Amino acid sequence: MLIRYYLSIVACVFLCCVGFICKVSASQISERDRGQELYLGKETLVGKIDGHTGALPAQLGKCVSCHTFVRQKVIQEEQAPFLNRISLLNPHARRGGPVSSYNKENFCNTVRTGIDPQYVTLRRAMPRYEISEVQCGALWTYLTDK
Numbered sequence: 001m002l003i004r005y006y007l008s009i010v011a012c013v014f015l016c017c018v019g020f021i022c023k024v025s026a027s028q029i030s031e032r033d034r035g036q037e038l039y040l041g042k043e044t045l046v047g048k049i050d051g052h053t054g055a056l057p058a059q060l061g062k063c064v065s066c067h068t069f070v071r072q073k074v075i076q077e078e079q080a081p082f083l084n085r086i087s088l089l090n091p092h093a094r095r096g097g098p099v100s101s102y103n104k105e106n107f108c109n110t111v112r113t114g115i116d117p118q119y120v121t122l123r124r125a126m127p128r129y130e131i132s133e134v135q136c137g138a139l140w141t142y143l144t145d146k
């Protein structure tokens with residue numbers, strides 16, 4: 001009788017542990033998905049226009065507000081390049097400068113400082129972002145998987 005009682009307690013503890021582990025692993029978001037959330041503005045970043053002290057409103061500061069095909073067609077002179085594996089990794093001349101391509105390190109530097117891999121400064125229309133290594137790594141993983 002006592003044995004059955006102990007066995008049921010052990011079984012309960014075991015099931016609770018399994019449930020807990022499942023819940024924890026289900027709530028963990030992959031790096032790529034986090035990058036997508038950052039790109040779409042579901043996780044917000046502080047972005048500022050160079051020379052301004054205030055942060056952009058979240059709606060405007062998200063990457064997808066400017067870096068889309070549709071947006072490219074609408075605003076020609078303020079064109080934001082579409083960001084994906086091809087545009088970032090394929091070497092080509094950017095902003096009239098020499099040929100360059102991105103890697104994670106210079107991508108994060110550009111997003112933070114507005115200075116591209118060939119030390120050409122991006123136009124002010126591209127905000128400068130306060131972004132952690134982990135957040136930037138996630139964005140890079142997402143964009144180079146697109």
Ligand code: HEC
Nearest residue numbers: 060061062063065066078079080081094122123125126127
């Ligand atoms: C308000 C509009 C706007 C938002 C929001 C924006 N960008 Fe940009 N971005 C631009 C424009 C415009 C350029 C082109 C600048 C130039 O060529 O001088 C650009 C250029 C870039 C470049 C350089 C691409 C290349 O080929 O050299 C990168 C990288 C970039 N943006 C990343 C991002 C990321 C990541 C986000 C979100 C965290 C973001 N941008 C949000 C407007 C924006």
